[in-house]
Amino acid sequence: MRQQTTDEPPIYLPDPTRPPRPAPGCDVCEALDRQRAEAEAQDNISQATTCEIEMRRHPHEQPAAEPEEAPRRRKRR
Numbered sequence: 001m002r003q004q005t006t007d008e009p010p011i012y013l014p015d016p017t018r019p020p021r022p023a024p025g026c027d028v029c030e031a032l033d034r035q036r037a038e039a040e041a042q043d044n045i046s047q048a049t050t051c052e053i054e055m056r057r058h059p060h061e062q063p064a065a066e067p068e069e070a071p072r073r074r075k076r077r
């Protein structure tokens with residue numbers, strides 16, 4: 001079967017949310033982000049995409065206003 005195509009390079013789906021951001025302080029997301037970067041460096045797009053999907057699916061409790069543990073100290077008055 002023939003498909004009518006033009007001479008264009010393959011297009012990866014544009015995703016406005018990519019790359020996803022790893023949740024701050026989440027070891028799993030950090031590890032996934034590292035894996036994604038490594039996979040991308042090796043042109044392993046499918047592996048990189050898998051990492052992105054897992055990162056997006058990783059559940060987090062979003063702190064409403066203030067995080068319980070502040071990563072940085074605030075200035076004291």
Ligand SMILES: [Zn+2]
Nearest residue numbers: 023026029058
């Ligand atoms: Zn996470």
